[in-house]
Amino acid sequence: MDRALEWVEDRVRYIDQTQLPLDTIIIETENYLEIAEDIKRLAIRGAPLIGVSAAYGIYLGIKNFSGFNKEDFINSFKTVSHTLASTRPTAVNLFWAIKEMEKTLNESIKLSIPEIKKNLLEKALYIHKDDIERCRLIGEYGNEIVPYKATIITHCNAGFLAVGGDGTALSVIYKAHSSGKDIRVYADETRPLLQGARLTAWELMNRNIDVTLIADNTAAFTMKKFKIDLAITGADRIALNGDAANKIGTYNLAIISKKHNIPFYIAAPLSTFDFCLKSGDEIPIEERAPEEVTEGFGKRIAPPGVKVYSPAFDVTPNELITGIITEKGIIYPPYSENIIKFKS
Amino acid sequence: MDRALEWVEDRVRYIDQTQLPLDTIIIETENYLEIAEDIKRLAIRGAPLIGVSAAYGIYLGIKNFSGFNKEDFINSFKTVSHTLASTRPTAVNLFWAIKEMEKTLNESIKLSIPEIKKNLLEKALYIHKDDIERCRLIGEYGNEIVPYKATIITHCNAGFLAVGGDGTALSVIYKAHSSGKDIRVYADETRPLLQGARLTAWELMNRNIDVTLIADNTAAFTMKKFKIDLAITGADRIALNGDAANKIGTYNLAIISKKHNIPFYIAAPLSTFDFCLKSGDEIPIEERAPEEVTEGFGKRIAPPGVKVYSPAFDVTPNELITGIITEKGIIYPPYSENIIKFKS
Numbered sequence: 311m312d313r314a315l316e317w318v319e320d321r322v323r324y325i326d327q328t329q330l331p332l333d334t335i336i337i338e339t340e341n342y343l344e345i346a347e348d349i350k351r352l353a354i355r356g357a358p359l360i361g362v363s364a365a366y367g368i369y370l371g372i373k374n375f376s377g378f379n380k381e382d383f384i385n386s387f388k389t390v391s392h393t394l395a396s397t398r399p400t401a402v403n404l405f406w407a408i409k410e411m412e413k414t415l416n417e418s419i420k421l422s423i424p425e426i427k428k429n430l431l432e433k434a435l436y437i438h439k440d441d442i443e444r445c446r447l448i449g450e451y452g453n454e455i456v457p458y459k460a461t462i463i464t465h466c467n468a469g470f471l472a473v474g475g476d477g478t479a480l481s482v483i484y485k486a487h488s489s490g491k492d493i494r495v496y497a498d499e500t501r502p503l504l505q506g507a508r509l510t511a512w513e514l515m516n517r518n519i520d521v522t523l524i525a526d527n528t529a530a531f532t533m534k535k536f537k538i539d540l541a542i543t544g545a546d547r548i549a550l551n552g553d554a555a556n557k558i559g560t561y562n563l564a565i566i567s568k569k570h571n572i573p574f575y576i577a578a579p580l581s582t583f584d585f586c587l588k589s590g591d592e593i594p595i596e597e598r599a600p601e602e603v604t605e606g607f608g609k610r611i612a613p614p615g616v617k618v619y620s621p622a623f624d625v626t627p628n629e630l631i632t633g634i635i636t637e638k639g640i641i642y643p644p645y646s647e648n649i650i651k652f653k654s
Numbered sequence: 655m656d657r658a659l660e661w662v663e664d665r666v667r668y669i670d671q672t673q674l675p676l677d678t679i680i681i682e683t684e685n686y687l688e689i690a691e692d693i694k695r696l697a698i699r700g701a702p703l704i705g706v707s708a709a710y711g712i713y714l715g716i717k718n719f720s721g722f723n724k725e726d727f728i729n730s731f732k733t734v735s736h737t738l739a740s741t742r743p744t745a746v747n748l749f750w751a752i753k754e755m756e757k758t759l760n761e762s763i764k765l766s767i768p769e770i771k772k773n774l775l776e777k778a779l780y781i782h783k784d785d786i787e788r789c790r791l792i793g794e795y796g797n798e799i800v801p802y803k804a805t806i807i808t809h810c811n812a813g814f815l816a817v818g819g820d821g822t823a824l825s826v827i828y829k830a831h832s833s834g835k836d837i838r839v840y841a842d843e844t845r846p847l848l849q850g851a852r853l854t855a856w857e858l859m860n861r862n863i864d865v866t867l868i869a870d871n872t873a874a875f876t877m878k879k880f881k882i883d884l885a886i887t888g889a890d891r892i893a894l895n896g897d898a899a900n901k902i903g904t905y906n907l908a909i910i911s912k913k914h915n916i917p918f919y920i921a922a923p924l925s926t927f928d929f930c931l932k933s934g935d936e937i938p939i940e941e942r943a944p945e946e947v948t949e950g951f952g953k954r955i956a957p958p959g960v961k962v963y964s965p966a967f968d969v970t971p972n973e974l975i976t977g978i979i980t981e982k983g984i985i986y987p988p989y990s991e992n993i994i995k996f997k998s
Contacts, residue, residue: 331957465871496963499947499956501845501869507948507956515957522961525845525947526871527809527903531968534905559871561878562910569909603843603869604851607951612843612851613675613859617866619840624875 311336312516314359314471315366317438320373322366326353327471331512342371342390349397349404356472358441361403364394365434368411373427383423387415407437438474444579445475447637452482452542452577455633455640459492460539463529463567466500466557467509468544468577478577479542480513482635487519494520496532500559501525502602502620526559533570541567542635545578552628552645553590554578558621564630573632580636585653590625598622655680656860658703658815659710661782664717666710670697671815675856686715686734693741693748700816702785702923705747708738709778712755717771727767731759751781782818788923789819791981796826796886796921799977799984803836804883807873807911810844810901811853812888812921822921823886824857826979831863838864840876844903845869846946846964870903877914885911886979889922896972896989897934898922902965908974917976924980929997934969942966 311334315324318338326335328351337353339345345367348354354363371390375383391408398404414433418426456462462483469480476484487493495514500506507523514521524532532538541563545554554560554576567574587593600618604610612618634641634649641648655678659668662682670679672695681697683689689711692698698707715734719727735752742748758777762770800806806827813824820828831837839858844850851867858865868876876882885907889898898904898920911918931937944962948954956962978985978993985992 331960332954498871499845501843501871504955507960511960512957515960520961522963523944523947523956524963525902526869527842527845527906528963528965528968530906530909531902531965532963534968558869558875562871562874562906565874565910565913566906569913603867607955608953609951610676611848611951612867613856616675616851616855616859617864619866619868619872619876621872621875624872624878 312470313475314356315354315363315474317366317435322363322370324348324354324363325471327355327509328353331508340370342367343393345370346393346397349394357401357403358473359471360398360401361407362438362441362474364404365407365411365437367394368408369427369430369434372430375423378423380419380423383426384415410437441474443475444637445473445477445481448478448577448579448635449476449481449485451637451640452575452635453485453489455540455573455575456482456486456491456493457539460486461494461496461537462540462542463496463498463532463538463563464510464541465498465506465543465560465563467505467513469510469513471509471513478544478579480510482542482577483514483519484517487517494522496522496524496529496538498526498529498559498563499523500557502598502606504606505557526562529563530566530569533566533572538570538572541572541574542577545576545582546623547593548576548578548583548634548649549587549590549593550585550646550649551589552631552634552643552649553593554626554631554634555590555593555595555623556626558624561624561626564626568630574630575633575635576631577635580638580652580654583649583652585650590627593625595624596622656814657819658700659698659707659818661710661779666707666714668692668698668707669815671699671853672697675852684714686711687737689714690737690741693738701745701747702817703815704742704745705751706782706785706818708748709751709755709781711738712752713771713774713778716774719767722767724763724767727770728759754781785818787819788981789817789821789825792822792921792923792979793820793825793829795981795983796919796979797829797833799884799917799919800826800830800835800837801883804830805838805840805881806884806886807840807842807876807882807907808854808885809842809850809887809904809907811849811857813854813857815853815857822888822923824854826886826921827858827863828861831861838866840866840868840873840882842870842873842903842907843867844901846942846950848950849901870906873907874910874913877910877916882914882916885916885918886921889920889926890967891937892920892922892927892978893931893934893937894929894990894993895933896975896978896987896993897937898970898975898978899934899937899939899967900970902968905968905970908970912974918974919977919979920975921979924982924996924998927993927996929994934971937969939968940966
């Protein structure tokens with residue numbers, strides 16, 4: 311399975327991400343409660359993927375409704391969507407997907423129950439397809455800047471495990487690889503939660519792409535010793551001036567890329583842009599629990615009571631970003647002029 | 655105990671470093687076999703500390719020799735030194751210290767056995783005292799460049815756990831602190847072996863210095879968000895042009911320090927300089943086993959079979975180094991002219 315989730319004959323199949331990178335366990339279910347539980351326990355993770363899963367979950371939750379009373383049907387829909395909405399309280403895409411499904415319900419409300427069900431399935435399939443298509447376009451546009459023979463460095467996980475499609479940064483790598491280019495990847499392990507080691511390395515091996523894992527602090531020396539052509543990462547939020555918040559360590563990577571004259575690209579769908587923010591200084595940065603650093607490997611690695619500074623994200627200033635790869639093309643500096651043109 | 659090892663009434667006392675940072679176990683012994691075993695199992699570690707311990711070990715190994723035959727005494731010395739020499743095959747300071755003890759043996763060979771024993775103890779005490787003094791002088795000289803109120807960032811462990819005295823980079827911090835300055839420290843955790851999290855954080859807390867632990871990749875954002883005045887690290891080998899090999903990640907830290915206009919210092923005794931090397935390009939870099947990255951903490955964190963690039967050290971080029979703090983003063987650029995002046 312080389313996607314995080316698939317829709318197969320009235321059921322979903324997905325990778326249990328809690329078992330990665332050691333075991334690839336595939337779960338197949340038509341039970342929305344199982345999906346809700348699996349979102350909660352992080353077997354399904356990544357904002358876009360959670361959205362897609364919730365949409366399918368709603369359809370699966372109502373598809374066996376056997377009554378004829380539309381009010382009962384609506385109540386059933388509400389129970390299902392409430393259960394799914396309560397899985398991850400801060401997942402924006404989760405609520406967005408549930409609202410999209412509600413819209414479809416409301417638009418179809420005068421139709422027969424079987425017709426409403428059909429429309430809800432179509433909506434879920436559309437949400438999924440749309441995500442796949444955005445990833446595909448990011449891959450296509452991104453591939454334009456990848457040399458025929460390229461060694462690429464990436465940070466954290468911006469691949470198919472987080473989305474319905476192929477990912478963002480990794481979508482570019484997958485597209486370059488599948489178009490016949492000779493691709494090698496260095497993956498930062500990405501402390502503290504090791505998404506690079508656990509997920510990115512696994513994904514790339516799964517797709518038969520040559521990947522080498524490094525500790526985050528090894529990136530600069532790797533750039534000095536080997537020829538690295540490109541750095542590409544995802545982003546969590548991008549301001550109007552191009553400043554980009556992404557997983558902690560991205561700013562670090564951008565600085566050392568600049569030092570070694572390596573182009574540094576961000577790959578992200580347009581939904582990542584926050585057109586209300588003038589600059590990255592306005593992006594709030596979540597601080598994580600100290601234990602993620604001090605006990606991240608299941609074993610305490612620092613003195614009890616030590617103070618820890620553990621921001622989840624950092625902000626890479628626009629001047630370090632060569633270009634931002636979106637599903638509508640690559641945005642280049644000056645960002646303050648060009649980003650706004652991509653607002654749809 | 656705020657040193658790694660002490661000599662107390664004909665025996666050594668030392669911290670069992672395998673138990674840090676969770677437990678501070680003090681071992682007290684006059685048995686050289688126990689010292690040899692503890693060097694082997696890394697309870698005693700750090701090149702200078704191993705040297706000091708081996709010198710004491712030799713004395714303890716021969717101190718109870720009760721015969722009168724000098725040849726038997728010499729054989730006993732050889733057995734003891736051979737045992738100690740076989741503990742860590744690549745520890746330069748270990749062999750250096752054993753040779754120093756052999757020299758003392760040879761110089762005293764015409765004296766009585768009790769007098770030879772006395773000279774060997776004196777030599778061991780001198781090796782220890784000399785190390786303490788070099789650390790003290792590095793601290794004194796380094797303190798000159800520390801502002802009255804200073805936030806300092808460091809990488810790996812260059813403190814009292816690795817030496818007979820107070821360390822190198824941390825000796826500067828200890829001296830600044832004890833001279834009444836207001837000192838805060840950010841300690842990189844230092845993947846893969848986490849010397850920063852396990853040892854530096856513990857040392858600084860042990861000396862009541864305000865320390866905050868960060869993942870290595872968080873250093874750049876820490877510099878952006880907070881005022882960092884100085885970066886100081888140790889070094890493993892320094893070339894004639896000032897290029898310095900040190901724990902992997904040091905080059906990374908030096909680049910991001912430069913980006914944030916933070917002075918970057920190396921603190922190291924003159925024995926660290928390799929006057930045969932013109933530049934850092936000639937320094938051989940040891941590559942470590944992949945498992946240190948993928949299974950560092952008793953838990954596998956990456957896919958089986960993943961390729962790993964894990965150099966033990968990197969080389970920071972001279973242009974990123976503001977000054978090199980030694981026991982004879984601070985060496986400033988141009989290093990190619992100035993380092994040679996410190997050759998004694």
